[in-house]
Amino acid sequence: MTTLDSLRASPNALAEHYARFRVADRLLLTGHSHQAWPDLALAGQVDAVTDAAEAVDRKWELAFAKADRLRAGYRALLDDPDADIALAPSTHDLVVRFLSALDLRRRPRLVTSDGEFHTLRRQLARLAEEGVEVVRVAASPADTLAERLAAQVDDRTAAVLVSSVLFGTSRIVPNLRVLADACARVGAELLVDAYHALGVVPTSVRDQGLTSAWITGGGYKYLQLGEGNCFLRLPPHAATLRPVVTGWFAEFEDLAAEASGLVGYAPGGDRFAGSTYDPTSHYRAARVLDFFAEQGLTPAFLREVSLHQTTLLADRFDALDAPPDVITRDRSAPRTSYGGFLALRSPVAGELQRKLAERGVLTDSRGEYLRFGPAPYLSDQQLDQAIATLGSLL
Structure with a gap:
């Protein structure tokens, strides 16, 4: 059965099931707009x-x-x-x-x-x-x-x-x-x-x-x-x-x-x-539904994974100490009050998304929000790398 520790590890325990999307080789933080499909989808x-x-x-x-x-x-x-x-x-x-x-x-x-x-x-x-x-x-x-x-x-x-x-x-x-x-x-x-x-x-x-x-x-x-x-x-x-x-x-x-x-x-x-x-x-x-059942990806477990990943992203972002007039996040509520992605507010969100993509970090943006959407097939190391790349841009 899949565990949180096995997903945090590198390589991630699920990544081998997503070979066509090459999730182990790419920083796919597009989860809010489009998660990868498992190979069984084909x-x-x-x-x-x-x-x-x-x-x-x-x-x-x-x-x-x-x-x-x-x-x-x-x-x-x-x-x-x-x-x-x-x-x-x-x-x-x-x-x-x-x-x-x-x-x-x-x-x-x-x-x-x-x-x-x-x-x-x-x-x-x-x-x-x-x-x-x-x-x-x-x-x-x-x-x-x-x-x-x-x-x-x-x-x-x-x-x-x-x-x-x-x-x-x-x-x-x-x-x-x-x-x-x-x-x-x-x-x-x-x-x-x-x-x-x-x-x-x-x-x-x-x-x-x-x-x-x-x-x-x-x-x-x-x-x-x-x-x-x-x-x-x-x-x-x-x-x-x-x-x-x-x-x-x-x-x-x-x-x-x-x-x-x-x-x-x-x-x-x-x-x-x-x-x-x-x-x-x-x-x-x-x-895909059968695959989720086989891997034990229940709603409760997926929430556990999501909270771990979005909290890690938020903590790593806070450690950047970025100027709030350039980019910031809502800190008015605990992470349990949020869904499955980290929303970063920036007047140049679209530009940051494009520059991140040039450096191999695929994210999503709408208006003034740059959005990092993790997924269960990403390791902690990949999430760290994605935020580090954002830090180098800032």
Whole structure:
């Protein structure tokens, strides 16, 4: 079984399983935007081609089994074994279907934060141009965000849309239960974007009081599933909603359409299904999920690894004693209040990212934030080297 000490060592105990991404030979601190895939991911893609060649049009029965494996993986990550899960290539697809199920004529108000990922930021901004009232609450301070969002919820609010970990700063948004309760009192929906939590911050629908919430996310970042593996967790009352944006896969197993004369919907997560898709990503995801299980990469252990790595990066950065007007980090909370990357604030973040890449340290930046995203396949020595390189630039 994989241990933290075996991952801290050089060579890292997992690195041999990521030969194609050459994680042992490169300083891949891109984990916040894209972790490497284990070599078994390729076998999943070959599986998809093999099934298509052998079964031809009957491949869909085999492909749906891979989709079910992916759903099971997300249920485990959400600690919600009975959840209805809809799948789609992107969270945008799922968010649009969710929004199309809301009664925006009667409740034309959406509440969100100003720290949301571009999937929400852009789409909500476009809806605002068409007359939907979009209320944006300051994401900072994160410690009070849930309460401040809750204060904006009224009987004109159709939904609140917020992240459980802020993608720009890595801050965890606590007390989402308070927000869920506020939404439930007035009949508003709550959509939680957990993309930047799964794989680095354990999530429990029940323990966090989110049984009535919609939860979306995907496996492109910390779960190493690659593109095309996004999900929407449906709350129990989702069976009463009828998304306007709907694909023909949502007709499967529908028994009510002819009797009512209305467009019908399949039960469960398929209510929010789209249409014909490329199942290759699900084959890849199934292999990677099995790999995680074999290596003991559970949510609790991944959190332990992540906290060790981000704390090490933060400590090494502090030791540089860099001028705060050039680069600094948020020290207002302990590392346990952050997700899976170290966010460094700098007016030249993009320039630093480019110069680090020239020196073999691949990071990620957005706006004024330079982000170091470690991953379980990196050793402590590699993390030390990455920060030392930043120090030489500074």
